[in-house]
Amino acid sequence: MRRCTRRAATYFAPLMALLLLAAPAPANDEPLDRPLPTMPTANRHVAVEEWQQFPSTRDLGNSCCGAARLSMLKARPGAADELWVNDLRGPLYRVVDGVRHDYFSLFDEREDFIHQPGLGTGFQAFAIHPEFNENGKFYTTHNEALVAGQPAPDFPIPDGTEPMMIGVVTEWTADDPDAMSFSGASRELMRIEMLAQMHGLQEIAFNLHAVPGDADYGNLYICLGDTSAFHRERPDLLQRLDFIYGTIMRIDPMGTDGENGQYGIPADNPWVDDADSDTRPEIFALGFRNPHRLAFEPTRPDGSPGRIFVTNIGEENIEDVSSLRPGENYGWPHREGTFKVIADDISRRDYIYPLPENDEEYGFTYPVIQYIRDPDDDPFGGNRARAVGSGIFYDGRELPYFRDHFIMNDIPGGQLLFVPLDAADEDDPAIPSRFIVRTAVSGDARNPGVTTFHEMYNGSRVDMRMGTDADGEIYLLAKNDGRAFRVRADPVHPWRNYTVTRTGWVETEHLGRVFIESSPWVYVEKLGNWAFWPIDELPVDEASGAWTWVSNPNPGSGAE
Numbered sequence: 001m002r003r004c005t006r007r008a009a010t011y012f013a014p015l016m017a018l019l020l021l022a023a024p025a026p027a028n029d030e031p032l033d034r035p036l037p038t039m040p041t042a043n044r045h046v047a048v049e050e051w052q053q054f055p056s057t058r059d060l061g062n063s064c065c066g067a068a069r070l071s072m073l074k075a076r077p078g079a080a081d082e083l084w085v086n087d088l089r090g091p092l093y094r095v096v097d098g099v100r101h102d103y104f105s106l107f108d109e110r111e112d113f114i115h116q117p118g119l120g121t122g123f124q125a126f127a128i129h130p131e132f133n134e135n136g137k138f139y140t141t142h143n144e145a146l147v148a149g150q151p152a153p154d155f156p157i158p159d160g161t162e163p164m165m166i167g168v169v170t171e172w173t174a175d176d177p178d179a180m181s182f183s184g185a186s187r188e189l190m191r192i193e194m195l196a197q198m199h200g201l202q203e204i205a206f207n208l209h210a211v212p213g214d215a216d217y218g219n220l221y222i223c224l225g226d227t228s229a230f231h232r233e234r235p236d237l238l239q240r241l242d243f244i245y246g247t248i249m250r251i252d253p254m255g256t257d258g259e260n261g262q263y264g265i266p267a268d269n270p271w272v273d274d275a276d277s278d279t280r281p282e283i284f285a286l287g288f289r290n291p292h293r294l295a296f297e298p299t300r301p302d303g304s305p306g307r308i309f310v311t312n313i314g315e316e317n318i319e320d321v322s323s324l325r326p327g328e329n330y331g332w333p334h335r336e337g338t339f340k341v342i343a344d345d346i347s348r349r350d351y352i353y354p355l356p357e358n359d360e361e362y363g364f365t366y367p368v369i370q371y372i373r374d375p376d377d378d379p380f381g382g383n384r385a386r387a388v389g390s391g392i393f394y395d396g397r398e399l400p401y402f403r404d405h406f407i408m409n410d411i412p413g414g415q416l417l418f419v420p421l422d423a424a425d426e427d428d429p430a431i432p433s434r435f436i437v438r439t440a441v442s443g444d445a446r447n448p449g450v451t452t453f454h455e456m457y458n459g460s461r462v463d464m465r466m467g468t469d470a471d472g473e474i475y476l477l478a479k480n481d482g483r484a485f486r487v488r489a490d491p492v493h494p495w496r497n498y499t500v501t502r503t504g505w506v507e508t509e510h511l512g513r514v515f516i517e518s519s520p521w522v523y524v525e526k527l528g529n530w531a532f533w534p535i536d537e538l539p540v541d542e543a544s545g546a547w548t549w550v551s552n553p554n555p556g557s558g559a560e
Helices: 007-011 013-022
Strands: 041-053 070-075 082-087 091-096 099-105 125-128 137-144 165-174 184-194 201-206 220-224 247-251 283-286 291-296 308-312 318-323 369-372 388-393 405-410 415-420 433-439 464-468 474-478 483-489 498-501 504-508 512-516 521-524 529-532 546-549
Touching (some): 070 474, 137 201, 165 201, 220 291, 318 388, 318 405
Parallel strands (some): 041 529, 201 291
Antiparallel strands (some): 070 082, 082 091, 091 099, 125 137, 137 165, 220 247, 247 283, 291 308, 318 369, 388 405, 405 415, 415 433, 474 483, 498 546, 504 512, 512 521
């Protein structure tokens, strides 16, 4: 796959997009039928245990779609034992040492707040300022109904089209950052007219790996999808630098040099010095259908900044993850993954096509990870993989075999996916693998039932989201029923210290007879299945040909 990331080309991307809309499709432009292989299921395992049951919020207005609609889980910066979780219907919770506190609710705080008609509407996202312990500031996004007398939008739809609702970004300042019930002040940063309820405001986030003095410290990233412009036959609202649909913005929330004076523009944003006065300097990158979540890689050992990955939900065929960089154009609505979309022809726009021979001229940037949606006859049935969710650069201790991997989830069926970081490449995007989830049960820890979230929820839509705590360990949220789970090491495969030959049958104290292959796989006779073990990652005695199974002598405490 050709990589087209030249900054100069990006300036001309909106013009090229208009040419794409105007040009008829070549007669020989035939749609592609499943041009990528289906994701494999790897024999790696994790277990989940229920961590919290959040309250039902069905009584908050004319509610639908599950008992509670959990959306995000984030660690409070500088706190080792505190997690924040929000419900799309309005509540924000703080969980300290496992104890849940009802912090505040946008349902109560904002008279025009709406969380209907479901999907992504309501209290979509929050971000905690890196200096929250000192300044008490955090940020939220939510939707409001159109009512008379409300403030004018900062971002009206350019041609005066009537919006369906308003999206609002708000700064909150707590009087006491340690209080478990909010008291303080708030102010609006921006108001955005939303064409429809889908693909609106998504992740807002700070790069918490940046430190004071870094150019990225204290800047707020704001992900905004196409608000269904593609479905509403309005591709003209996308691929623009004078409007913000389908973009990721980056602002200084405590600055004042933005157009409305409520936020600032980072000096190194890519279009700050653009010669066109209509260009929006808030834009950091463009060309996204639904940039759902951001993941920030820790600072690298050499001190250089880590990458930022954005999980982007596709249209009908491809889900993708891209490496976010300033000034890049990621192609929507003319690209879905590494394939062409015909945006101006309703009869053809649900299909994908080969890239044109002159693709480099358009300057589009392609993903580092992508996968094709599961077919209708997939074993996951109606909850097949079809919408990429959250993603993380795993650096915890509970799952040592997933270090240096990017872990993500697919939303509807609750599938967990992974890609080794060294395989995530724009020139050859990686296809992730799924892995198996077990439920942690009492009794024989070596033989709990293998299950999936699809089975746990009796075939209904899971609506999984994912977050991490201060130690980088993974938590899973289900928008279906308000349950939250912690991901643990698989009890069937406890990490213990062994020294065994590299191949052949070996008697072990804890697992009984196992067969070791030269590749990193182990057949456990008593369980009757194969399991993944990262043999090649462990130290080997070259003289004897033996390797040492070095890891966790105390399950749950991390690798030693």
